[in-house]
Amino acid sequence: MRKGLAVAAREMLREVSRLIEKSRRPLFLTSAGMSADSNIPTFRDKDGYWKNFPPFKEKNLEAQDLASPWAFRNELPHAWAFYEWRRRNARANQPHEGYRVINKWLRRRDGFIHTTNTDGLHLRSGCRDDRILEVHGSMWRLQCLDVCTREFWEEHSVPLCDLDTATMTASNYPACKNCRGIARPHILMFGDGEYSGHPAQEKSFARFAQEPPDLAVLVGSSGAVPTNDYIALHFMERGTPVVNINPTSSGNRIVNTEYFLEMKGEAAFVELERIAGDDDGDEELRRR
Numbered sequence: 001m002r003k004g005l006a007v008a009a010r011e012m013l014r015e016v017s018r019l020i021e022k023s024r025r026p027l028f029l030t031s032a033g034m035s036a037d038s039n040i041p042t043f044r045d046k047d048g049y050w051k052n053f054p055p056f057k058e059k060n061l062e063a064q065d066l067a068s069p070w071a072f073r074n075e076l077p078h079a080w081a082f083y084e085w086r087r088r089n090a091r092a093n094q095p096h097e098g099y100r101v102i103n104k105w106l107r108r109r110d111g112f113i114h115t116t117n118t119d120g121l122h123l124r125s126g127c128r129d130d131r132i133l134e135v136h137g138s139m140w141r142l143q144c145l146d147v148c149t150r151e152f153w154e155e156h157s158v159p160l161c162d163l164d165t166a167t168m169t170a171s172n173y174p175a176c177k178n179c180r181g182i183a184r185p186h187i188l189m190f191g192d193g194e195y196s197g198h199p200a201q202e203k204s205f206a207r208f209a210q211e212p213p214d215l216a217v218l219v220g221s222s223g224a225v226p227t228n229d230y231i232a233l234h235f236m237e238r239g240t241p242v243v244n245i246n247p248t249s250s251g252n253r254i255v256n257t258e259y260f261l262e263m264k265g266e267a268a269f270v271e272l273e274r275i276a277g278d279d280d281g282d283e284e285l286r287r288r
């Protein structure tokens with residue numbers, strides 16, 4: 001039985017590899033599971049969150065409470081501490097091999113990355129900045145908390161704020177470049193009507209999505225934030241084959257595609273690259 005399953009999984013990997021080889025306009029839809037393989041916590045799992053942040057547990061401040069404009073107005077030291085911690089964590093970790101594999105495929109294809117992740121790992125791994133929409137924003141950009149302007153700007157300093165990890169309070173907050181008030185992450189938070197968005201990235205995606213892609217690859221989606229699942233479904237209904245890479249079978253509930261790889265993102269991309277290896281021989285040689 002075990003062996004039978006392994007053979008089926010191997011067949012599916014080959015099938016997916018063929019789809020990717022054939023594709024000229026693939027759309028990669030990446031979510032929390034992609035980041036998790038680079039040790040970026042998702043905070044969907046409440047226990048892990050409480051364990052990381054005992055001071056928030058004492059005050060009963062959940063991740064969704066802190067990731068909100070409300071928290072930046074009412075619990076500023078904790079709200080910035082939460083993001084300062086995440087910036088430091090993201091900086092301390094590296095984009096895994098899966099990011100490199102996607103970038104390598106995109107060098108020869110007219111594809112696109114649509115990500116719900118805010119850790120900036122796709123751009124850090126070297127993807128083209130006109131080939132990505134960070135649809136929920138990025139922790140490496142800031143905007144004005146009071147939206148005195150819709151402008152946003154890059155801010156890559158680590159550390160950015162002072163952070164007392166014992167109490168999880170931050171101080172020395174970044175300032176708005178325009179009004180000198182408090183700046184906040186350029187991220188679409190919970191209950192957030194003030195995120196200023198990224199018109200250039202949004203325009204790139206709108207241009208790409210004028211025609212359905214010839215392949216959509218959904219990676220590490222979580223039922224809690226199914227933004228990417230619904231984009232995949234939208235294109236699937238217009239004839240685009242959808243590959244779904246997810247270590248839990250419930251992750252295939254929304255798209256319910258036949259091309260389902262029950263795997264983590266990094267492992268799947270490394271395997272797919274290995275299978276396609278011969279066709280990309282010159283690239284392989286250069287890496288060695």
Ligand SMILES: [Zn+2]
Nearest residue numbers: 144148176179
């Ligand atoms: Zn301002």
